[in-house]
């Protein structure tokens with residue numbers, strides 16, 4: 280396992296409030312990593328920084344074997360380098376069909392001219408069907424994404440994430456709004472993805488985390504409080520005080 | 526979860542359907558436009574039984590040009606979410622570009638005619654000086670401005686019809702989108718551009734005859750002997766072809782994944798970025814291509830109108846454009862066509878004295894005064910009660926069919 284993403288000494292201040300405070304996290308490839316922590320700990324902000332949505336005041340974000348400094352790139356360039364993201368609040372394009380949502384996410388050329396002349400090849404079509412099956416939306420391909428249930432939107436967004444075929448998947452609270460059976464399926468899916476890629480999952484559901492069976496990082500007030508196996512982290516007195524014991 | 530579907534189920538063989546097959550509304554539109562063109566031709570004075578006047582043929586041809594800029598507006602606003610209040614500036618620039626050739630070439634013919642009557646043939650310099658004096662006398666100048674250097678060349682001015690709006694849109698769009706100006710701020714910015722351009726053109730020393738504008742554009746050099754009744758039908762045909770071609774082009778652009786991406790940009794551009802699409806590039810592409818089509822529409826419109834002046838470029842025109850598209854229904858090309866045709870024809874009927882004034886006894890409704898109030902109320906009503914516009918009626922009809 281080699282390091283794919285290295286965040287070091289990053290800080291972010293929003294109107295004087297330090298949301299991220301000298302945060303350092305390294306993610307390997309392949310690796311599955313769970314990130315936990317109380318509300319407002321800075322978990323989502325961490326993903327915002329990696330994906331280029333939020334610019335940190337200081338610190339470094341280094342990507343890949345060529346040690347690219349991600350802070351120099353725009354959101355779309357970072358996404359093209361192979362970082363995909365699922366948002367905390369599912370955000371799919373509600374006006375468009377499930378198929379169109381997936382087609383947009385497919386790992387194809389992104390420039391306006393290539394997209395203009397793009398027509399789905401048989402391979403693209405097969406891939407869309409395969410993804411839809413993976414996330415249980417085979418029957419809904421031609422429905423508009425807006426009429427899906429909350430859980431199904433989560434699924435669609437996970438499908439779009441997989442469609443991008445990224446090297447690093449940043450998954451923010453995937454299990455919200457899902458039934459226990461769906462949660463189980465999600466953990467399977469993420470574990471399978473993590474065999475060949477780096478996957479970072481933010482979750483509050485400890486059962487879900489336990490099933491992921493991976494290294495856990497607990498954030499608090501914008502920095503790492505504890506990191507290690509789930510048992511190690513959950514036994515940490517500080518973690519119990521600020522998060523588990525609430 | 527439908528995970529029990531076996532992987533090996535062969536997917537039903539997908540027939541690759543053609544673009545027109547998947548977009549029946551395009552065929553409908555082209556068909557209706559063709560019928561309309563034939564009908565107008567048959568009824569015209571120049572080619573048919575003369576039931577509709579040459580003037581009306583011109584109004585209808587101009588309306589087709591307005592429909593063309595309206596579908597461009599629909600692509601940029603209805604599909605891509607950029608409420609541009611500047612597309613009429615591109616329309617006007619297209620008109621000015623062709624107007625320069627029309628005016629220069631016709632004046633040159635007239636001058637050569639009159640100078641040629643002398644015993645010594647005039648030199649080129651004499652001709653060009655006389656042309657300049659003729660065109661610019663009205664703004665107290667007799668020198669040909671630099672931008673008129675190639676005004677005598679039709680290919681050059683035709684290239685300008687496309688290049689001037691296209692380059693202006695490219696530069697303006699690049700500056701605006703790059704700094705991620707969106708929403709209301711972008712609209713204000715486009716309007717400021719339009720206002721600046723029109724104020725600039727109002728000045729006498731800009732080389733485009735100030736508030737006099739360019740006139741006599743209905744006379745086409747080389748066809749000065751052709752009566753207007755015939756010319757008007759030619760221009761009507763050209764406008765219909767341009768509208769048909771523009772409709773096909775835009776329908777194709779918005780039908781595939783490109784359409785999907787720009788609608789996604791309209792609905793949530795931040796999210797599109799995280800999928801790896803360069804949102805600014807897409808906006809710039811859409812802004813520029815629609816500006817070019819607007820320029821072409823303007824170049825066909827003003828020879829039918831006969832005159833262009835800076836007032837045509839004023840921001841209010843671009844605002845009307847947005848109103849047409851909203852009333853017709855955003856995000857559907859035929860909606861823009863319906864809106865532009867309906868509102869602009871109604872407007873010329875009511876303000877052109879076509880509609881009888883209504884005497885209520887205690888008050889006389891004079892349409893020229895009340896038209897804008899009516900339009901404003903209509904706009905508010907559509908926005909509040911029928912956000913899908915007139916085009917929304919078609920959704921209703923299509924859904925009712927089994």
Ligand SMILES: Nc1ncnc2c1ncn2[C@@H]1O[C@H](COP(=O)(O)OP(=O)(O)OP(=O)(O)O)[C@@H](O)[C@H]1O
Pocket residue numbers: 293294298316317318319320321322323324325367
């Ligand atoms: N754009 C922003 N502007 C101002 N404050 C922000 C912004 N984004 C995040 N914050 C603040 O930063 C802190 C960290 O937020 P963040 O969303 O990262 O928390 P989180 O760990 O994801 O919490 P949750 O578990 O509730 O999702 C919060 O106090 C939040 O209010």
Ligand SMILES: [Mg+2]
Pocket residue numbers: 322323324367451
């Ligand atoms: Mg969060």
